[in-house]
Amino acid sequence: MSFQVKGWQLNIGIRVDLSTLLHIIEAIGILSFACSGFIEARRKDMDIVGVFTVAFITAFGGGTLRDLLLDRRPLFWVEHHEYTLMVFIVALVATPILPHLRSGLSEKIIVIADAVGLGVFSVGGTSLALAAEMPVFVCVMMGVITGIFGGVLRDVICNEIPLVFRRGHLYATCSFAGCWTFLLCDWLLPHTLAVGAGVFVTCALRYLSIRFDLKLPG
Amino acid sequence: MSFQVKGWQLNIGIRVDLSTLLHIIEAIGILSFACSGFIEARRKDMDIVGVFTVAFITAFGGGTLRDLLLDRRPLFWVEHHEYTLMVFIVALVATPILPHLRSGLSEKIIVIADAVGLGVFSVGGTSLALAAEMPVFVCVMMGVITGIFGGVLRDVICNEIPLVFRRGHLYATCSFAGCWTFLLCDWLLPHTLAVGAGVFVTCALRYLSIRFDLKLPG
Amino acid sequence: MSFQVKGWQLNIGIRVDLSTLLHIIEAIGILSFACSGFIEARRKDMDIVGVFTVAFITAFGGGTLRDLLLDRRPLFWVEHHEYTLMVFIVALVATPILPHLRSGLSEKIIVIADAVGLGVFSVGGTSLALAAEMPVFVCVMMGVITGIFGGVLRDVICNEIPLVFRRGHLYATCSFAGCWTFLLCDWLLPHTLAVGAGVFVTCALRYLSIRFDLKLPG
Numbered sequence: 001m002s003f004q005v006k007g008w009q010l011n012i013g014i015r016v017d018l019s020t021l022l023h024i025i026e027a028i029g030i031l032s033f034a035c036s037g038f039i040e041a042r043r044k045d046m047d048i049v050g051v052f053t054v055a056f057i058t059a060f061g062g063g064t065l066r067d068l069l070l071d072r073r074p075l076f077w078v079e080h081h082e083y084t085l086m087v088f089i090v091a092l093v094a095t096p097i098l099p100h101l102r103s104g105l106s107e108k109i110i111v112i113a114d115a116v117g118l119g120v121f122s123v124g125g126t127s128l129a130l131a132a133e134m135p136v137f138v139c140v141m142m143g144v145i146t147g148i149f150g151g152v153l154r155d156v157i158c159n160e161i162p163l164v165f166r167r168g169h170l171y172a173t174c175s176f177a178g179c180w181t182f183l184l185c186d187w188l189l190p191h192t193l194a195v196g197a198g199v200f201v202t203c204a205l206r207y208l209s210i211r212f213d214l215k216l217p218g
Numbered sequence: 219m220s221f222q223v224k225g226w227q228l229n230i231g232i233r234v235d236l237s238t239l240l241h242i243i244e245a246i247g248i249l250s251f252a253c254s255g256f257i258e259a260r261r262k263d264m265d266i267v268g269v270f271t272v273a274f275i276t277a278f279g280g281g282t283l284r285d286l287l288l289d290r291r292p293l294f295w296v297e298h299h300e301y302t303l304m305v306f307i308v309a310l311v312a313t314p315i316l317p318h319l320r321s322g323l324s325e326k327i328i329v330i331a332d333a334v335g336l337g338v339f340s341v342g343g344t345s346l347a348l349a350a351e352m353p354v355f356v357c358v359m360m361g362v363i364t365g366i367f368g369g370v371l372r373d374v375i376c377n378e379i380p381l382v383f384r385r386g387h388l389y390a391t392c393s394f395a396g397c398w399t400f401l402l403c404d405w406l407l408p409h410t411l412a413v414g415a416g417v418f419v420t421c422a423l424r425y426l427s428i429r430f431d432l433k434l435p436g
Numbered sequence: 437m438s439f440q441v442k443g444w445q446l447n448i449g450i451r452v453d454l455s456t457l458l459h460i461i462e463a464i465g466i467l468s469f470a471c472s473g474f475i476e477a478r479r480k481d482m483d484i485v486g487v488f489t490v491a492f493i494t495a496f497g498g499g500t501l502r503d504l505l506l507d508r509r510p511l512f513w514v515e516h517h518e519y520t521l522m523v524f525i526v527a528l529v530a531t532p533i534l535p536h537l538r539s540g541l542s543e544k545i546i547v548i549a550d551a552v553g554l555g556v557f558s559v560g561g562t563s564l565a566l567a568a569e570m571p572v573f574v575c576v577m578m579g580v581i582t583g584i585f586g587g588v589l590r591d592v593i594c595n596e597i598p599l600v601f602r603r604g605h606l607y608a609t610c611s612f613a614g615c616w617t618f619l620l621c622d623w624l625l626p627h628t629l630a631v632g633a634g635v636f637v638t639c640a641l642r643y644l645s646i647r648f649d650l651k652l653p654g
Contacts, residue, residue: 157588379482379594
């Protein structure tokens with residue numbers, strides 16, 4: 001996933017930093033989605049191939065569906081195939097380590113990383129749909145699809161009703177709010193600031209939802 | 219989803235009426251599919267985001283899969299994004315109302331609307347595949363996919379074996395018969411008449427199947 | 437699915453034979469995947485429409501997903517729509533016969549045919565991705581996706597955790613090994629020999645896994 005960098009006329013040093021920052025955040029998002037795939041697959045007593053495949057589908061499923069719907073080729077994980085190798089290597093390394101780490105701390109880290117991933121994927125999806133000149137409402141839907149469908153596919157393959165749709169803390173709603181924030185800000189502010197605002201709103205809402213136990217009605 | 223209107227050389231007044239009629243029928247089909255998504259999602263105790271997403275997937279899933287397979291862009295719900303807004307608004311309005319309405323009457327309305335939707339989507343899918351110059355058997359399969367896959371995706375996400383495939387009243391078979399009827403009539407009659415015949419056969423067969431408890435062998 | 441035939445400069449008689457041989461093997465693979473769909477759908481007490489659809493999805497699902505990801509059109513089952521008719525006819529013929537045949541012998545035949553199908557689909561997927569100039573690691577993943585996703589979709593629709601991911605005899609691993617073997621050999625040897633080597637390694641590893649009860653750790 002790559003962001004249009006409208007602000008490239010600015011100081012190049014800053015641009016590179018922002019672009020690098022976005023890539024690092026993106027990698028964090030992918031790895032955290034992959035992690036949630038690992039954990040779910042292990043709960044279902046899958047072997048190492050299953051664990052890797054579910055991790056891969058969780059990490060890349062949302063972006064792949066978005067690329068199929070927008071008809072973007074090459075797919076983002078083909079364009080940046082270093083990400084697939086990264087997930088593959090992490091899967092090999094994490095599989096023996098993960099059971100020993102599963103403390104309260106690691107769960108907290110995953111929740112935070114997952115929120116960042118949700119924000120980055122959602123805003124990134126909206127940004128790409130906007131660049132493809134989709135109508136505004138469709139842009140938001142592409143953002144939400146990119147953000148949540150990795151997890152939906154993970155749960156479908158693990159034979160569960162998707163966690164996102166079950167009554168619980170806000171999740172898709174955070175993505176929805178973040179996408180609208182990004183769109184509104186992108187109209188008024190430089191692109192990178194708008195991206196930051198969208199990701200921030202997603203993460204903040206997710207944090208507030210967990211902190212104050214906010215849920216949607218049924 | 220839009221139909222080729224071969225008969226446009228005819229009186230414009232009539233053409234507009236037919237085209238408007240098809241859009242109204244199409245909207246009825248989408249809403250009725252969305253309704254079946256609402257009901258299923260509520261049974262699974264999903265929150266409002268889940269209910270909306272499942273309704274959306276049920277309403278647009280079949281057509282989206284068809285567009286992906288035929289490589290049609292923009293997707294029909296991007297081209298007619300008023301449909302997505304319609305489903306969104308209806309989801310907001312229907313969620314508090316629906317539980318109070320669930321009488322025998324509302325179930326009958328849904329069965330009828332669903333049959334009309336099945337017919338319109340199946341024939342529409344076949345028509346688009348024909349326009350894309352697919353082989354005849356593939357056209358029929360695209361029609362059946364367009365008609366039934368919204369419901370299949372709904373049931374997969376709700377963690378059920380798809381209703382369409384379980385032993386019950388004829389459903390995919392009605393779509394299959396309607397698609398063949400449309401193809402045969404389209405060879406002999408004006409396009410709009412052929413569309414009407416295909417939709418009629420689908421609905422009639424569905425009605426007869428429920429009325430006389432017709433089922434396929436296992 | 438068609439293979440590049442690099443070696444066409446050779447004796448034409450041999451080329452036709454190899455090409456015919458590949459088509460026969462491919463048809464065997466499709467039919468054996470379709471068979472596993474039949475059997476699974478019947479276990480779930482589906483009616484004839486369900487049985488046919490699940491057989492179809494199992495046989496063509498992996499290749500369709502690959503074609504969507506590589507943006508290949510027409511889809512392989514549209515290009516070779518004789519395959520869909522073949523599955524349709526076999527479904528009609530096999531449905532009444534199959535229950536009487538389910539002996540140890542028929543299960544053995546299915547396991548062998550399925551292994552051949554896995555090999556042919558995996559190597560074919562890798563070959564097509566290579567022709568589309570994908571990076572090496574992506575080629576292997578396309579091969580594995582082509583080989584295993586028919587079965588994954590079958591199990592998702594039948595509301596099971598995919599057999600491929602559950603702890604059992606090697607399956608995706610055989611596909612993975614076969615794809616790498618094909619890629620390495622394709623670098624050194626004529627294309628058809630490389631195809632043969634990839635299919636052989638897949639089948640041999642699958643055989644060894646069942647024969648000596650080899651499994652992956654969890």
